[in-house]
Every structure is written in structure tokens, then in C-alpha cells.
Amino acid sequence: MAKEYRTIQEVAGPLMLVRGVEDVAFDELGEIELVNGEKRRCRVLEIDDGNALVQLFESSTGINLENSKVRFLGRSMELGVSEDMLSRVFDGQGRPIDGGPDILPEERRDINGLAMNPAARAYPEEFIQTGVSAIDGLNTLVRGQKLPIFSAAGLPHADLAAQIARQAKVVGTDEPFAVVFAAMGITFEESNFFIESFKETGAIDRAVLFINLANDPAVERIATPRMALTAAEYLAFKKDMHVLVILTDITNYADALREVSAARKEVPGRRGYPGYMYTDLAQLYERAGRQKGRNGSITMIPILSMPEEDITHPIPDLTGYITEGQIILSRDLYRKGIQPPINVLPSLSRLKDKGIGAGKTREDHAGTMNQLFAAYARGKDAKELMVILGEAALTDIDKLYAQFADEFEEKYVSQGYRNDRSVQETLDLGWDLLRILPRSELKRIRDADLDKYYEKK
Numbered sequence: 001m002a003k004e005y006r007t008i009q010e011v012a013g014p015l016m017l018v019r020g021v022e023d024v025a026f027d028e029l030g031e032i033e034l035v036n037g038e039k040r041r042c043r044v045l046e047i048d049d050g051n052a053l054v055q056l057f058e059s060s061t062g063i064n065l066e067n068s069k070v071r072f073l074g075r076s077m078e079l080g081v082s083e084d085m086l087s088r089v090f091d092g093q094g095r096p097i098d099g100g101p102d103i104l105p106e107e108r109r110d111i112n113g114l115a116m117n118p119a120a121r122a123y124p125e126e127f128i129q130t131g132v133s134a135i136d137g138l139n140t141l142v143r144g145q146k147l148p149i150f151s152a153a154g155l156p157h158a159d160l161a162a163q164i165a166r167q168a169k170v171v172g173t174d175e176p177f178a179v180v181f182a183a184m185g186i187t188f189e190e191s192n193f194f195i196e197s198f199k200e201t202g203a204i205d206r207a208v209l210f211i212n213l214a215n216d217p218a219v220e221r222i223a224t225p226r227m228a229l230t231a232a233e234y235l236a237f238k239k240d241m242h243v244l245v246i247l248t249d250i251t252n253y254a255d256a257l258r259e260v261s262a263a264r265k266e267v268p269g270r271r272g273y274p275g276y277m278y279t280d281l282a283q284l285y286e287r288a289g290r291q292k293g294r295n296g297s298i299t300m301i302p303i304l305s306m307p308e309e310d311i312t313h314p315i316p317d318l319t320g321y322i323t324e325g326q327i328i329l330s331r332d333l334y335r336k337g338i339q340p341p342i343n344v345l346p347s348l349s350r351l352k353d354k355g356i357g358a359g360k361t362r363e364d365h366a367g368t369m370n371q372l373f374a375a376y377a378r379g380k381d382a383k384e385l386m387v388i389l390g391e392a393a394l395t396d397i398d399k400l401y402a403q404f405a406d407e408f409e410e411k412y413v414s415q416g417y418r419n420d421r422s423v424q425e426t427l428d429l430g431w432d433l434l435r436i437l438p439r440s441e442l443k444r445i446r447d448a449d450l451d452k453y454y455e456k457k
Contacts, residue, residue: 002071009051011060013263014219016042018052018070027076027112030054033069034062041093042070043077043219045264055219055260057093076112079227080105081234085208086178089195092212092224098195111226113233115286122290124324127355128244128299131167131420132160134342134413135349137430138369139327141299142355143170143242144290146323148250148302150316152309155329158190159417160340161248161303162197165207167420168244175295176241179203182210182228184221185252208235214252221256229287229298236296243298245288250281250304254315270314278318285322325349338414345377361423364453367445368430372408374444375437379405397441404436 007019016032030042030052040063046053054070079094082105089098094111096102124144130136141147151157165179183194191211198204208231212224225247232243247253254273261274269275288300302323306316309331320326325348333341356365379401386394386402394402412429415421421429431453434442439454 002073005070006066006068008063008065008068008070011063011065014056014060014217014260015045015263016054016056016060016063016070018054020050021047021052021072022050024052024072029073029075029077031071031073032056032063033071035064035067036062038062044072045260053264057217057219059217076110077223077226078108079111079230080108081231082106083235083239085231085235087205087207089209089211090227092184092210092216092220092227094210094227097211107234109230109234111223111230113226113230113287115283116289116291120291122292123354124290124297124299124351125354126297127171127360127423128242129167129169129171129423130164131422132164132340132342133415133421133426133429134340134344134347135164135327136361136421136423137365137412137426138344138352138372139325139347139349140352140355140361141301141349142351143297143299144288145325145349145351146285146288146300146302147325147327147349148304148316148319148323149327149329150311151303151305151329152331153305155305155331155334156340156417157248157303157305157329158186158193160329160342161246161301162194163340163417164301165244165246166197166201166203170242171423176239177206178235178241178243179207180210180228180232180235180243180245181207182212182225182245182247184212184224184247184249185214185216185256186211186249187214218256218259221253222260225253225284229284232298233287236298237291237294238296240295242296245298245300246303247284247300248303250302250319251307251315254281273314277314278321281318282322285319324351333409333413336409338409339416340413342413344373344413345380362427364431364445364449365423365427367449368427368434370444371434371442372412372430375401375404375434375441376408379403379408397438400437404433407436408433 009017009019028044032040041057042054044052045055084103091097124142126143128141210224210228212221232245235241236243258273288298290297307313327347328343330341330343382398382402
């Protein structure tokens with residue numbers, strides 16, 4: 001029987017101090033019982049000389065210092081996992097919110113799982129098809145990779161996230177594939193959009209959703225991605241599934257960290273965020289990957305809206321250090337009506353070379369990818385020159401590059417959020433665009449590939 005304490009000393013915002021506790025550990029769960037019998041959950045943040053600083057999962061309203069009781073449960077926060085989680089929607093504490101029955105767990109797992117041991121990692125190299133040309137063709141995603149999407153306020157990262165979650169698949173294999181989707185600090189309207197988007201395409205059948213709303217407690221927001229990753233680890237490494245984890249929005253998660261850190265009166269770091277934010281984010285991101293000797297894998301796409309569209313802000317800055325590249329959304333492209341507005345030039349997938357080529361996508365993939373990048377960059381330069389000096393100042397070849405840049409944005413990048421392109425369709429579309437340019441300009445593609453694809457109308 002857990003020992004009860006009536007020694008609540010102080011309540012300040014989401015924090016509460018309990019004096020005279022014994023045998024209580026860091027991160028242990030607790031239960032507060034109010035005078036009226038209502039129970040609320042809390043978690044131990046600090047232990048100091050018999051005093052426990054605990055963090056409340058619900059509001060502190062109504063907690064009477066004299067009559068409320070606290071008992072500690074002897075375990076940290078856990079998630080009951082089983083394959084029945086697929087097609088279900090949970091809140092940030094792992095409780096079903098879709099009207100269905102509670103999950104009968106096959107096992108219970110501590111949500112604070114460990115980052116993957118580097119020595120046990122297998123190198124990511126299998127291609128994952130997202131159905132989005134700007135990713136599949138130019139910034140390819142591979143199994144076990146961490147590839148964040150850098151967005152900004154008002155840009156349609158939610159539409160892109162839902163599209164990738166619906167369309168992603170491992171091509172050329174019948175191995176089971178699942179999506180674990182965690183949304184942190186979103187509005188009810190956004191939550192409804194994600195759930196309905198999954199349901200209408202049937203993608204919900206292979207998905208697990210964790211939804212933390214903007215009016216839910218900050219503590220729950222910190223637990224939500226850990227819940228999702230615990231579910232993903234179970235499906236990947238116990239059930240041999242390929243799991244795509246999408247976390248949105250990491251900025252809301254980091255703001256919750258800052259809120260709790262400020263309540264604890266910790267010394268702030270850059271922009272008021274706690275100094276340990278890098279470590280905290282790394283503990284999340286490094287739970288993704290592939291393990292030697294196991295069939296399953298966890299691929300992660302964290303989505304974050306950059307405050308003030310500043311890529312040097314601590315959240316995108318630290319995320320860029322830990323992950324393998326970034327997909328950047330552009331407000332200029334969004335204003336032009338490009339959907340999705342992916343800015344391919346500053347975007348980067350550091351593992352894109354590992355997932356393409358003969359036997360994975362197609363033998364011409366690497367060459368066309370490099371040529372499309374180069375041609376688009378030169379076309380953008382030509383268009384800038386045209387704005388300054390007028391079209392008459394451009395050579396004939398520069399005019400072709402400017403035309404290429406326009407058509408590349410309109411046909412290749414802008415495909416809408418309902419168009420699921422195979423990688424073959426993406427590669428063929430790339431060739432259609434490259435035919436705007438004379439063959440002599442395509443210096444980054446092998447002659448064999450030019451003979452095979454450029455001449456083919």
C-alpha cells in the first residue's frame with residue numbers, strides 16, 4: 001500500500017512541494033486526492049533532502065494544502081502497448097479519446113525510453129516513398145532517418161504532414177508499415193482535420209494518433225512525443241513493422257519545456273529556453289533509427305514552426321544539429337499558390353544518396369536530381385537578373401533556364417495535397433522538364449541515361 005502524505009507545503013502554477021517524503025524517486029508518478037475524492041496525477045521533478053517537487057498534470061485549482069493527500073505510486077509514467085493501438089486515437093497521456101474501449105496491454109513500457117545505442121544502429125539506406133516529388137525526387141527520405149520539416153506560422157505544414165502520413169510506404173516490399181502521429185499543442189480544429197484526414201483515406205487503419213490540445217497541460221505536452229515513440233518502439237522492434245513517426249509541432253513542445261523550466265526557477269539559456277533543451281530534443285530524436293539484427297525501423301519527421309521565421313532560433317538550430325537534414329517551406333512559394341511550398345534549394349536530406357539508384361528507385365535518379373537542382377538554381381538567378389535588367393538583358397539560354405524555373409515550381413513542386421506520385425512518375429516528370437533545355441546543357445547526367453530517357457518523348 002502506497003504511503004499517503006498530508007504535507008503539501010506550497011502550490012505554484014503547475015508545481016507543488018511535498019515535505020517529509022521517503023523512498024520517492026525522480027520521475028515517479030503520484031496521485032493527489034482532493035477533499036471531495038477527486039484524483040489528479042502528478043510527476044516527481046526533484047528530490048531534495050526529503051522534499052519532493054512535483055509537477056501537476058491537471059489544474060492546481062481546488063487543492064487544499066491541509067486536507068489534500070498525496071501518494072506516490074512507485075513507478076514512472078507508462079504506456080500500455082499492444083497491436084490493438086492501430087487505428088486508435090489517444091490523448092497526450094495515452095488514454096483513448098475516440099470513444100472506443102481501453103486497450104488491453106500486452107505489456108507496459110516506461111515512456112522515457114533510451115536513445116538507441118550507436119553501436120547497435122544499422123545504417124539507414126532503404127527508400128521510403130512519400131508520394132511528394134520535392135521530397136522523393138530531390139531530398140529522398142530513407143528508413144531510419146530523422147528528417148525535420150521547418151515551417152513558419154501560417155504555412156501549411158499540417159497539410160503536408162497529413163499528406164505524408166497518408167501516402168508514405170516502403171516500395172517493393174510487403175513488410176507491414178505503420179504511422180505513429182503525435183500532435184502537441186494544436187487547436188481542436190487542427191485535431192479534427194488530422195483525424196478526419198486519416199479516416200477518409202483509410203490510413204487510420206495502420207495509424208496510431210496521440211493528440212495534445214492547446215488547452216491541455218504543459219506537462220502532458222512534454223509526455224506526448226514520448227508516448228508516441230514508446231508505441232513506435234513496440235511496433236518496430238517487437239512486431240517488426242516499419243514505423244513512420246510524425247511529431248508536430250516541436251515548437252509547442254519546446255515552449256512547454258520553457259514554461260516548466262521557468263516555474264522551477266531554473267537559470268534560462270538562449271531566448272529563455274532551458275540549457276538542457278539540446279539534450280532533451282536529442283533524447284527524443286535519437287530513439288529513431290534501425291537496429292542491427294531487427295527487421296523493424298523507426299523513421300521520424302519532426303515538424304516545427306520557426307518563431308519569426310528565424311532558422312537560427314534555438315529550436316530549428318538544435319534540431320538541425322541532431323537530425324539528418326531539413327525540408328524548408330517557403331512563404332514566397334506559398335504566396336504564389338505552390339502546394340506544398342517546399343523550397344528545394346536550401347532543403348537537404350543528408351542521406352538522400354543512400355536510398356536512390358538501381359534496385360532502389362531507378363538508375364537515373366542521382367543524375368537527374370543533381371541536374372534539376374543545378375538548373376533550378378540557375379533559372380532562379382536568371383529570373384532575378386530579369387527583374388533588375390529586364391528580359392532583353394538575358395541570353396537565349398538564360399531565358400530557357402528562367403522558363404525551366406517557372407515550370408519546375410508549377411509542375412514538379414506544386415502537386416497539391418491529394419496527388420500521390422510514384423517515384424517513377426516523379427523521375428519521368430523531371431525528364432519532361434529537363435527537355436526544356438538542350439542536351440548539351442545536361443552535364444550532370446551520364447550519356448547512357450541521356451540516350452535512354454532524354455530522347456524518349
